[in-house]
Every structure is written in structure tokens, then in C-alpha cells.
């Protein structure tokens with residue numbers, strides 16, 4: 001049985017947590033005799049954040065911050081190392097490896113801060129140090145308890161991507177061949193490969209990264225490459241839930257989800273996974289399992305191509321995203337002018353504004369879109385600079401809304417779901433600002449003022465009987 005397991009950055013950021021992760025690896029290796037296990041790890045939390053903040057500091061030539069960042073990263077890793085590795089010779093080797101990496105990081109940062117410049121390529125290179133360091137910790141911790149293991153960066157394991165730095169996409173055909181070629185000999189020697197999540201390399205050998213939270217993506221890329229039957233994403237909660245536990249007192253854990261349902265839900269609530277993470281395994285028989293590393297008895301959530309009948313409820317989950325903003329652009333100039341939407345979305349995309357929801361009135365005189373609050377400034381500036389006074393007459397903004405989405409593949413072709421949703425919402429006297437439903441009918445999403453978010457989620461959770 002081939003299994004890929006991923007440990008995120010918050011699962012390895014203390015002595016106890018690393019020991020727990022090591023125990024999980026040990027148990028699973030033993031439990032199923034002959035298990036072929038690949039482990040993916042993220043950077044120790046919050047190392048990636050520190051590295052990316054340091055990139056911003058470099059641009060401001062802030063030498064003090066950059067120096068502190070290197071020191072902090074050094075002490076995070078050396079103090080963990082001291083606690084988790086007991087054998088003197090192993091400790092020595094691990095220390096030496098970490099020291100080399102820190103030295104390299106320091107040199108790069110010093111050079112860059114001197115110039116005050118970070119290219120996207122350099123930023124990915126700097127960001128890669130988080131995972132390059134964490135794989136050393138985990139590998140040596142395993143060796144310390146007598147488990148043969150070897151660490152590999154994304155490049156070393158064979159993940160090849162395009163050169164779209166910070167959001168690179170894997171070139172799967174080549175990747176599959178390379179990864180299989182690399183991993184199989186390790187399996188033969190009963191070695192557990194510890195692979196750096198998040199990082200890969202392009203055709204020219206430059207380090208690339210797969211986007212924030214990209215270790216999930218690395219895990220499924222590896223799983224697809226070695227034909228793993230399962231990918232286990234370890235977390236600190238029991239699985240995907242019927243609603244955000246911060247809003248609904250006791251939501252239920254969903255036992256099974258289809259890939260498409262999971263994709264709809266991945267953007268919402270607690271951060272469960274990288275939005276593209278399911279892509280590599282969507283056409284395979286690989287199951288993705290989300291489990292709690294601190295409550296292993298709970299079966300967690302299993303994401304598979306064809307969930308069993310039993311789990312085919314009409315509505316499975318009420319999900320919500322807060323901190324979003326609604327932008328409404330309007331103008332007579334937009335009516336009957338083909339390409340209007342394309343122009344608007346294209347210039348927003350060029351400025352890296354991600355649009356979460358779109359709706360256009362049939363008269364074509366207005367387009368509404370939802371963006372994250374962080375992107376609002378950029379979005380408005382882009383629209384003003386490029387279109388205001390010409391294509392667009394007016395821009396209206398509501399800067400504090402929530403997206404609520406009702407998700408479930410059982411909604412397809414069932415009449416009355418929308419009526420039921422909006423009756424519940426009306427009962428609570430909540431105003432609905434915008435609505436979208438894709439023709440897949442998997443997901444009906446709408447916008448309310450953020451102050452109404454919790455009440456809306458709670459009443460839907462109750463009225464659809466999800467707590468039972």
C-alpha cells in the first residue's frame with residue numbers, strides 16, 4: 001500500500017508536535033507491514049511568513065529586519081533540533097546541515113538587501129528555505145529513533161513546474177516519470193522519503209513555489225506520481241465540517257465528500273487546503289483523507305471520486321468567507337459592448353487581483369464582483385486608472401461583506417433548494433446583496449453584510465438539519 005502523508009507547518013512547530021508527528025509516521029510504517037510511505041512537510045510555522053516579510057524588508061533596504069529574520073529562523077531550527085534529536089552524532093550532523101543552509105540564506109539576504117531588490121525568482125528561492133530546513137529536522141528526528149529516512153527538496157524529488165514564480169503549476173507528465181524514478185529505489189531500500197512541500201523547480205533549474213499552502217498540492221502531485229492509494233493531510237481539526245465551528249457551536253464532521261464538493265469548500269472557513277490541491281488526483285482512484293493528528297480515532301473526512309449513496313445529502317455544508325468586499329461597476333458604456341467583462345477581468349488579473357464571485361445583470365449595465373479585502377485597494381486603483389470615466393461610469397464598494405455558500409452535490413436537479421435557503425434567510429430579516437449559482441448546481445452562494453454572516457450560517461445549518 002502506498003500512502004502519502006503531509007504535515008503542515010503548525011504540526012511541527014514545537015517539540016511535542018514534532019514528536020507526535022514522528023510517532024504517527026512510526027506507527028503507520030509498522031501498522032501496515034510493508035507500507036510504502038512518503039512524507040511531505042511544510043516549513044515550521046511561521047517561517048514562510050518571516051521569509052516573505054524579509055523579502056519586503058529587502059525592498060526597503062531594511063538591514064536590521066533582514067538580519068533579525070535570519071537570526072530568528074536560525075534559532076527556531078536549532079532549538080527544535082536540540083530537543084528532538086538525542087543521539088550526539090546525529091545531532092552534530094543535523095546541526096552542520098542547518099548551519100550550511102542558514103549561511104547560504106544569510107549570504108543571499110545580505111546581497112539582496114544591499115541592492116534593495118527582490119525579483120519573483122529570488123523571492124521563491126528565499127521562500128524555499130523554510131521547507132529546506134524543516135525536512136532536515138524531520139529526517140534526523142526519524143533517524144534518531146532508528147527509522148531509515150532521507151530528505152529531498154521538490155527539485156530533488158522531481159517536481160517540474162512552469163516558471164510562474166510564486167504560483168507555479170506542475171508539468172505533470174514529466175513530473176510523474178521523474179518522481180517515480182526517484183521514489184521507487186528508496187522504497188526498495190525501506191527508506192522513508194521526507195519531501196519538502198511547496199517548492200519545486202522550473203525547466204532551467206530555478207526554484208519555484210506552488211503558492212501559499214502549497215504543501216497540500218505537493219502531496220497530491222507525489223501521490224499521483226507514485227500511484228498512492230491515499231493521501232493523508234494531517235490537521236488540528238477532525239475534518240471538513242458542516243459549518244465553521246467558530247460560528248456554529250457543534251458542526252458535524254463530514255465523513256465523505258466528492259472531489260467537486262471539496263473543491264467548492266476548500267476556499268471557505270478554516271483553511272483546509274490549497275485550492276488546486278485536488279487537481280492531480282481528481283481523475284484517479286486516490287482518496288484524500290483529512291485527519292486530526294491529535295484525535296486520530298476520528299476517521300476524518302474522506303474525499304473520493306464517488307462517495308457512497310449514504311453521504312449524498314442534498315445540502316452538506318454551509319460555508320462562509322469573511323473579510324471580503326463587493327465591487328459594483330456600472331455605466332451605459334458597458335451595454336452591448338462585447339469584451340467589456342474581458343477587459344475588466346483581464347486588467348484585474350494582470351494586477352494579481354483574484355475575483356471570487358461575479359455576476360452581471362442581463363442589461364449588461366453593471367457587473368458585481370467579490371474580492372478579498374486585502375485586494376480591494378489594488379482592485380479599485382486598477383479600475384479607476386483604466387476604466388473610470390470611459391467604459392465605467394461609477395464604482396460602488398461595500399467593503400465588509402461575507403460570502404455564504406451552500407454546498408452539496410445532492411442539490412443538483414432538486415427543486416426548491418433556493419426557495420428554502422432564501423426563506424430561512426428572510427425569516428432572520430437578513431438582506432441578500434448578490435447571488436450566484438453555477439450551472440453545476442453544486443454550490444449556491446450569496447453575499448450578505450458581514451454583521452449578518454453568523455446569523456445566516458446558523459439558521460441555514462439548523463433549517464437544513466445539518467447538526468443531526
Ligand code: ASP
Pocket residue numbers: 008009042043048049130197198211212213214215216
Ligand atoms: N510553507 C508554505 C506556506 O506557508 C507552504 C505550506 O504551508 O503548505 O505557505
Ligand code: MG
Pocket residue numbers: 008009010042043045048213
Ligand atoms: Mg504553512
